[in-house]
Amino acid sequence: MPKITEAKILIMATHGFEQSELEVPLNSLREQGATVHVATLDGKAIKGWKEKDWGDEFNADLKISDVNVDDYIALVLPGGQMNPDILRADKETVAKVREFVSADKIVAAICHAPWLLIEAGVVKGREMTSYHSIRTDLKNAGADVVDKEVAISNGIVTSRSPEDLEAFVAKIVEEVEEGEHERKVA
Template sequence: MPRIEDAKILIISTMGFEQSELEFPRDQLRAKGATVHVATLDGKPIKGWEGSDWGREAEADARISEVSAADYDALVIPGGQINPDLLRVEDDVLKLVRDFFDAGKTIAAVCHAPWVLVEAGIAKGREMTSYHSIKTDVQNAGAQWVDREVVADNGIVTSRKPDDLKAFVSKIVEEIEEGTHERKAA
């Protein structure tokens, strides 16, 4: 059985991520012993969004185009309105998400980040949640949307908002420790 202490986790993000939705999972997963890297579009630090204005910067470890799903056990995508909207139009991001999916690895998306899963074509037939304002987008992609703090469907973990982050991180740990998930290709 895989252990969180041995896990390598990749967070992908760009400018405008919801501050807590990157920092809380990054810091909590590191505190549990996992190795956590942050990859950005250009490999440079990114600025979060907190409340009604720009927040703190997050360091980057790599460029999204240069990382591989083969090197990680799980993928985490923070929300916010800006971050996932910018990520979902990037071919490198969509390929990376599909690579994690095809390998049966844990993929976790919170708030507006399920937009990226929708765009990558991996939402259909899944039970998922998200921020309420993108419920219709998730349903139109063929997912069954539910209003719960965290939902896991065969290694795909989704949550609604910052208030759900504790449950989100707990479920990520649980799914990683279950190992790879058998899935039909997207």
């Protein structure tokens, strides 16, 4: 059984991510001993959105295009409105998300980040949750939409909002320690 202390986890984001949805998983997973990298579109630092204005800048470790999916056990996708909307328009990012799912990796998306899972075509038939304003998008893409702090469907973890971060991170750790998940690609 893998341990969180041996896990290598990737966070993919761009400008306008909900700051707490990147910062809390990044810090919590690192505090528990995981190696966590941040990948951005250009490999440069990105700025968060903190409540009603721009937040802090976070350094990147690599470009999304340079990500080798086999190097990681899990992918974390923070939300915010801007971040996933920009990323879902980038074909390479969407392909990487699909590749993580196809490779039976744990994929965790919070708030508006399930937009990336919709774009990657991997939500059909899965129990999922999200920020309330995009639940119709999930439903229209074929997901079984629920309203709870964490939904888990065969290695894909989703949560609603920053209020669910504690449960979201705990479920990521639990899934990592269970190991990789075989699943059908939608």
